[in-house]
Amino acid sequence: xxxxxxxxxxxxxxxxxxxxxxxxxxxxxxxxxxxxxxxxxxxxxxxxxxxxxxxxxxxxxxxxxxxxxxxxxxxxxxxxxxxxxxxxxxxxxxxxxxxxxxxxxxxxxxxxxxxxxxxxxxxxxxxxxxxxxxxxxxxxxxxxxxxxxxxxxxxxxxxxxxxxxxxx
Numbered sequence: 001x002x003x004x005x006x007x008x009x010x011x012x013x014x015x016x017x018x019x020x021x022x023x024x025x026x027x028x029x030x031x032x033x034x035x036x037x038x039x040x041x042x043x044x045x046x047x048x049x050x051x052x053x054x055x056x057x058x059x060x061x062x063x064x065x066x067x068x069x070x071x072x073x074x075x076x077x078x079x080x081x082x083x084x085x086x087x088x089x090x091x092x093x094x095x096x097x098x099x100x101x102x103x104x105x106x107x108x109x110x111x112x113x114x115x116x117x118x119x120x121x122x123x124x125x126x127x128x129x130x131x132x133x134x135x136x137x138x139x140x141x142x143x144x145x146x147x148x149x150x151x152x153x154x155x156x157x158x159x160x161x162x163x164x165x166x167x168x
């Protein structure tokens with residue numbers, strides 16, 4: 001089995017960078033820290049945006065093709081919420097292990113049968129671990145690399161800091 005494009009080192013890096021971003025938000029804004037439920041809602045919204053970019057893979061009524069680049073961008077946004085949840089619960093290592101376990105369950109299905117209704121359903125409606133693992137497996141089927149995920153996450157970080165600076 002091939003290694004998951006979300007490496008342990010990359011996930012730790014994402015969590016470290018997200019912790020800095022969250023700290024910046026709390027220090028510069030008059031906002032309280034979100035609850036796990038609030039983070040879950042944010043994650044679910046981003047996961048559904050990622051699934052939306054797969055269009056023709058699940059919308060049998062459309063002629064619009066999937067937008068791979070936008071899917072990768074939305075996946076990067078999902079990682080922000082997963083990292084915030086892992087940081088909030090101080091379970092970065094365990095969180096990665098649970099993602100990896102779920103990934104092992106879905107990656108073969110993705111490689112052999114994508115597009116697959118069950119996989120897309122898990123991406124949209126599963127637990128956070130099931131969802132992010134499914135999105136990662138889909139990204140791999142679409143040819144995404146670790147380097148591409150790093151770039152998308154870093155660009156998303158830059159965009160988030162720019163939004164904070166502009167008063168977004």
